[in-house]
Amino acid sequence: xxxxxxxxxxxxxxxxxxxxxxxxxxxxxxxxxxxxxxxxxxxxxxxxxxxxxxxxxxxxxxxxxxxxxxxxxxxxxxxxxxxxxxxxxxxxxxxxxxxxxxxxxxxxxxxxxxxxxxxxxxxxxxxxxxxxxxxxxxxxxxxxxxxxxxxxxxxxxxxxxxxxxxxxxxxxxxxxxxxxxxxxxxxxxxxxxxxxxxxxxxxxxxxxxxxxxxxxxxxxxxxxxxxxxxxxxxxxxxxxxxxxxxxxxxxxxxxxxxxxxxxxxxxxxxxxxxxxxxxxxxxxxxxxxxxxxxxxxxxxxxxxxxxxxxxxxxxxxxxxxxxxxxxxxxxxxxxxxxxxxxxxxxxxxxxxxxxxxxxxxxxxxxxxxxxxxxxxxxxxxxxxxxxxxxxxxxx
Numbered sequence: 001x002x003x004x005x006x007x008x009x010x011x012x013x014x015x016x017x018x019x020x021x022x023x024x025x026x027x028x029x030x031x032x033x034x035x036x037x038x039x040x041x042x043x044x045x046x047x048x049x050x051x052x053x054x055x056x057x058x059x060x061x062x063x064x065x066x067x068x069x070x071x072x073x074x075x076x077x078x079x080x081x082x083x084x085x086x087x088x089x090x091x092x093x094x095x096x097x098x099x100x101x102x103x104x105x106x107x108x109x110x111x112x113x114x115x116x117x118x119x120x121x122x123x124x125x126x127x128x129x130x131x132x133x134x135x136x137x138x139x140x141x142x143x144x145x146x147x148x149x150x151x152x153x154x155x156x157x158x159x160x161x162x163x164x165x166x167x168x169x170x171x172x173x174x175x176x177x178x179x180x181x182x183x184x185x186x187x188x189x190x191x192x193x194x195x196x197x198x199x200x201x202x203x204x205x206x207x208x209x210x211x212x213x214x215x216x217x218x219x220x221x222x223x224x225x226x227x228x229x230x231x232x233x234x235x236x237x238x239x240x241x242x243x244x245x246x247x248x249x250x251x252x253x254x255x256x257x258x259x260x261x262x263x264x265x266x267x268x269x270x271x272x273x274x275x276x277x278x279x280x281x282x283x284x285x286x287x288x289x290x291x292x293x294x295x296x297x298x299x300x301x302x303x304x305x306x307x308x309x310x311x312x313x314x315x316x317x318x319x320x321x322x323x324x325x326x327x328x329x330x331x332x333x334x335x336x337x338x339x340x341x342x343x344x345x346x347x348x349x350x351x352x353x354x355x356x357x358x359x360x361x362x363x364x365x366x367x368x369x370x371x372x373x374x375x376x377x378x379x380x381x382x383x384x385x386x387x388x389x390x391x392x393x394x395x
Contacts (some may be wrong), residue, residue, distance in 0.1 A: 001052065001074050003247035006131050007016035009049040009072065010138065018050045024058035027060050036072060036362045058208060072135045080167065082206065083232065086225055090165060090204060090235070095119045097240040099202055105153035109135035109290040112206075116165070117143035124161060127238035128152045128188065153189040163202035163241065170208055184215050191215060198238035207234045209288055224288040231249070231284035250285035252320050259320035261291050264296065270296035272303045273312070275383050279304070279392055280311040280322040281353070295321050305382040308356040316395060325377065325392035333389050339368045345391075346372030354380040357387055 008014050017037070030051070037047045053261040056078055060068035063083045075082075082090070090112055094102050100122060104113045107125035109132065116123045127133040130150050137148040149156060153166065168187035184191050184207075195217050197203045209224055209231040216222050221242035223235045237243075249262045270293045280301065283293050287309045295385075296302055301313035316324060332338050340351065349369045352361035359380050379390040 001049070001131055001135075003131055005049045005052075006038070006134055007046065008043070008046045009053060010134070011046075013042075014046055017046065018053055021050060021054050024054040026055075026058075029259070029360075056375050066151075067114070071109070071139045073109055074132055074135055076224060077132055077135065080169070081109055081111040082115075082167070083227060084115065086227065086232065087112045088118070089225075089251075089258075090206075091115040091119045092119065093204065093237065093241050094121060094163050094165070097163070097202055099162045099240070103156060103158055103161045103164040104166075104217035105156060105164055106169060107136050107148065108132060108167060110139040112165055112167065113140055113146055113148075114143075117146040120145070124149065124156065126151045126153060126156045136219065154193055158201070161201065163204075164197050165204050165206075166197075167206040168194060184211060185318065195220075195236075195238075202236070202239040204241050205236045207236060208271040209284070211233050213237045221246050221249065222289070223251055224285040225251045225253065226283050226285035227253045228255070229283070231288060234288070248289045248291060250283065250289040250291055250321065252283050252285055254320060261286060261289070261294065261321055263289075263291055263294055266290035269293045269306070270302045270311070272305055272384055275304060275327060275388065275390070276301070276312040276314040277327055278313050278316050278395070279325045279327055279379060279390065280313065280319075281325070282309055282311065283320075284324045285321075286321050289342075295319070305356060305384055308382055310355055310379075310381055318395075324377065324395035326395060328391045328393060329330075331378070331389045331391050335367055336365070338389060340369060342370060342376075343372070345376070346374045346384070347376045348372035351375075351377040352380065356382045 024154060034047055053072060056073040057068050060073055060078055064071060065084060102116050102121055102123055104123055104125040107113050107127050110125060113123045113125040117140060125136055126149040127136060133148055133150040140146040140148060168189055170181050171185055181187060194205045198391060211234050221237040224231060225233050245264055247263045247265045249260055254261045282295055286292060286295055292309055296311045299313060299317040299319060301311040304310040304312045331341050350365055350370055352365060354361060357380050361374055377392050379392050381388060
């Protein structure tokens with residue numbers, strides 16, 4: 001969305017038209033909708049702007065729920081925005097630490113600022129992009145204690161502000177294409193600036209879950225967060241926002257429930273051993289936080305092979321930190337014999353899970369020429385270094 005489109009959208013006519021539209025339906029005849037709106041006298045620019053926002057509002061429901069219908073978005077801003085349930089947890093940290101005024105530096109469309117303002121904290125939000133800052137200002141209109149600046153994070157005056165939240169831009173857009181930045185030093189604002197603020201105030205920094213662990217400063221708390229099986233962020237916390245004795249944390253959110261595994265540092269892997277009766281796939285947040293060993297030991301399990309994120313055990317256990325499978329039988333590793341074994345069992349639908357082996361599940365599924373009414377799950381991995389193919393069923 002450019003500046004001209006935003007001006008159209010923020011006009012009284014634009015906002016009225018946007019709010020009057022029905023919920024976006026991707027299967028609807030968009031050409032006809034455009035024609036109908038044009039017949040009512042709306043300009044082409046306004047029609048494009050409101051339909052673009054209607055589509056983004058529908059897409060944003062996954063992150064913002066019903067709040068999405070009262071917000072404005074940019075494509076890039078929505079992609080990087082924090083889910084509202086996770087943003088609420090961020091805000092809770094600042095509130096519990098007694099920090100009454102928070103700077104949201106690089107606020108994007110204002111998702112985290114919304115959560116901060118919702119717990120009655122004073123918020124100074126800033127974004128270097130003029131359109132994005134204007135969108136954030138619109139979204140924060142209901143909160144009188146929140147203000148938005150069009151400014152780079154490094155330019156925001158921080159006098160009298162007790163804490164800062166930063167979500168550095170990790171993508172760059174050129175020629176209409178967005179590219180993820182691999183080099184953390186190229187983020188906006190740079191990580192040196194973000195982490196450096198911790199010398200003067202309480203700071204939290206949101207990073208991608210796959211961020212190189214080498215950039216995490218010593219003495220900070222690193223918390224990986226997954227939502228319904230999807231690892232969504234790495235939060236790095238400093239000062240009073242970091243919990244004493246917690247250097248690594250895996251926060252697993254499933255529906256409306258949250259579970260957490262914490263440790264002072266990376267946990268040592270559990271010993272390896274032969275396959276037990278059950279196989280467990282740790283949640284991605286547990287894997288990223290390197291707490292697989294603690295998970296295994298807490299449930300009388302062991303590692304299936306060095307460097308592979310599978311836990312095995314002789315008894316079933318329930319844990320929010322792992323998905324469990326009952327091992328039914330070992331199958332041949334050879335594709336021809338595996339195809340025959342699956343055909344004998346009438347398996348026509350196959351989920352293929354793999355870890356530690358060079359297997360393309362889509363190619364393997366095609367080569368197996370599956371036929372039959374039964375469905376099954378196949379785990380292709382290593383047992384104490386040796387490749388194994390296992391027929392398993394979810395617990």
